[in-house]
Amino acid sequence: MLLDLFAGLPFYLLWPVLAAIGLSWYFLICGGLYLLLQRSRFAGRARRFKTQMQPTRSRQVRGEIFDGTLSMTMVMGCVALSFWFSYHGYNKLYASPGEYPLWAIPLSVVGVFLVMEIFEWAFHWACHRNDWLWQVHKHHHRYSNPTPFGVMADQPVDMFIKASPIIWIPFLFPILDVALIGTFASMNFLYGTYLHAGYDPPWMPSPHSRFMLSAWHHNEHHAGSLDHNYGFFTGFMDILAGTRLTPSDKAAKRPSYRCTECRSVESDRSPAIAG
Ligand SMILES: [Zn+2]
Ligand SMILES: [Zn+2]
Numbered sequence: 001m002l003l004d005l006f007a008g009l010p011f012y013l014l015w016p017v018l019a020a021i022g023l024s025w026y027f028l029i030c031g032g033l034y035l036l037l038q039r040s041r042f043a044g045r046a047r048r049f050k051t052q053m054q055p056t057r058s059r060q061v062r063g064e065i066f067d068g069t070l071s072m073t074m075v076m077g078c079v080a081l082s083f084w085f086s087y088h089g090y091n092k093l094y095a096s097p098g099e100y101p102l103w104a105i106p107l108s109v110v111g112v113f114l115v116m117e118i119f120e121w122a123f124h125w126a127c128h129r130n131d132w133l134w135q136v137h138k139h140h141h142r143y144s145n146p147t148p149f150g151v152m153a154d155q156p157v158d159m160f161i162k163a164s165p166i167i168w169i170p171f172l173f174p175i176l177d178v179a180l181i182g183t184f185a186s187m188n189f190l191y192g193t194y195l196h197a198g199y200d201p202p203w204m205p206s207p208h209s210r211f212m213l214s215a216w217h218h219n220e221h222h223a224g225s226l227d228h229n230y231g232f233f234t235g236f237m238d239i240l241a242g243t244r245l246t247p248s249d250k251a252a253k254r255p256s257y258r259c260t261e262c263r264s265v266e267s268d269r270s271p272a273i274a275g
Contacts, residue, residue, distance in 0.1 A: 004095050146198060
């Protein structure tokens with residue numbers, strides 16, 4: 001399907017064409033949600049669901065958009081590489097559902113889900129434990145009160161590693177192009193946009209949810225404790241590793257809690273406030 005659309009394009013054209021498509025989606029979805037939540041008539045009514053009540057600063061939003069543009073370009077570079085490997089027969093990314101048994105499609109989606117849950121959590125956890133990786137990842141933590149644009153506001157190397165499963169998953173098992181890109185985009189981009197938007201409406205997972213990650217959990221990772229809530233979709237790995245933090249146990253973990261208020265004490269690991 002997707003592979004057929006771009007077949008025949010040389011890599012130096014494939015990457016910019018895919019980047020333009022990715023950036024269109026970024027501005028449409030993240031920009032649309034930002035305008036709806038913060039700049040429309042609906043903004044006043046939505047405010048009661050806002051996690052942090054301080055206003056967003058325009059300098060911060062400009063920074064998120066700049067970082068997001070670079071990072072989306074890196075993600076689409078991963079997609080372009082994955083497609084290029086497929087065109088040249090190096091990986092098992094395929095275009096037609098009939099190329100492998102149909103049952104392989106849902107199985108491969110489960111495979112992507114598990115790889116994403118474990119790999120993204122482990123890399124994020126490592127970024128907060130390893131000094132070299134922290135130098136890369138702390139860029140994302142400049143945004144303590146993120147907006148929907150913040151979903152992609154990473155240092156480009158950080159985002160390249162996060163998006164690298166798009167390159168290496170098709171080397172592990174056969175996967176339909178739409179299944180790979182669709183699952184990745186749903187889990188990382190769409191759900192990630194909700195996580196960074198900073199609103200907890202009642203129809204989304206509750207901050208008290210035992211399993212799912214809500215916007216509260218990721219907001220807390222940005223604005224509160226750097227030592228908790230490393231997941232991006234479910235809390236599965238955080239629960240296993242004991243790094244899950246919910247509103248009810250926040251107070252109990254306060255003694256070992258790197259929080260917003262502790263920034264002046266622990267300035268080396270604490271995110272600077274942008275804007
Ligand atoms: Zn982090
Ligand atoms: Zn984040």
